[in-house]
Amino acid sequence: MSPVQSLIRVTPLRNFFLIPENYQHCNSPLVHRFGELTRKIWHARNFKGQVSPHEFLEAVMKANLRTSEESSSIIHVCFQGELEVVKETQSKAISEKKESIGEQNGVLQTKSTVLEKDNSVVETYRMPFLMLELDLPEPLVFRDVMEKNIIPQVPLFNILKKFDGETVTSTLRHPARMRYRVTRLPQYLILHMHRFTRNVFFREKNPTLVILKILWA
Structure with missing residues (x-):
């Protein structure tokens, strides 16, 4: 989880995934699972002190991790x-x-x-x-x-x-x-x-x- 924790502290990346409308047209389940995980971690009224990453890990196992050709994505x-x-x-x-x-x-x-x-x-x-x-x-x-x-x-x-x-x-x-x-x-x-x-x-x-x-x- 250390790479994920590092990524969600990148300000532009965090701000992008905190708003689901930014990626609602994306077809990748991995993107949506990462957005859900980001919103759970940064939720101001989070009941627990920890967040389970199981849904995100399942999406990683099933996802096609080839590099996107789009140079305008938030990652690029x-x-x-x-x-x-x-x-x-x-x-x-x-x-x-x-x-x-x-x-x-x-x-x-x-x-x-x-x-x-x-x-x-x-x-x-x-x-x-x-x-x-x-x-x-x-x-x-x-x-x-x-x-x-x-x-x-x-x-x-x-x-x-x-x-x-x-x-x-x-x-x-x-x-x-x-x-x-x-x-x-x-x-x-x-x-x-x-x-x-x-x-x-x-x-x-x-x-x-x-x-x-x-x-x-």
């Missing part, structure tokens, strides 16, 4: 930002340039491809995002001198360097060197820590603690 207004992506892959071609401009989800897409002499293809384009996925460092395999596993810690600002436009991120499935830069921030930024990975046998969780230091002026 609150959480959509823009990234500039630089993708570098290996190629045997000779120097060439291509440029194309299009529009997707209401965001202008510019793309340029440069085939350089060092057998690498560099593509630059912009894409919208609703959340930023942060990569955590690999957990320690060995125990310390006290025979205990040390839970690693990492400052939030260190893992945010992935989006500084200079840090290179390598992909394994489709080998490439990626660089990301945030060109437009949303009103509310959602950060997703990539904690779970699958291997041949089971699903592993990365226990790394992310430290957020707040400096007061």
Whole structure:
């Protein structure tokens, strides 16, 4: 319920779902269940100190969670930002340039491809995002001198360097060197820590603690 509690404290999102007329023409049961849950939590005369989310969870299990193509929804207004992506892959071609401009989800897409002499293809384009996925460092395999596993810690600002436009991120499935830069921030930024990975046998969780230091002026 922590993600839900965080979402209903986003002021524009909360105000939108407190008024059923705003989404009465929507056909998604998930939207209506979330609206009901929001109204119950923020009800001024709520009899109980807690609200049951079972109806909302049932709607989540049955819902189609594909991303909507409408860029004017309240979700996109609150959480959509823009990234500039630089993708570098290996190629045997000779120097060439291509440029194309299009529009997707209401965001202008510019793309340029440069085939350089060092057998690498560099593509630059912009894409919208609703959340930023942060990569955590690999957990320690060995125990310390006290025979205990040390839970690693990492400052939030260190893992945010992935989006500084200079840090290179390598992909394994489709080998490439990626660089990301945030060109437009949303009103509310959602950060997703990539904690779970699958291997041949089971699903592993990365226990790394992310430290957020707040400096007061």
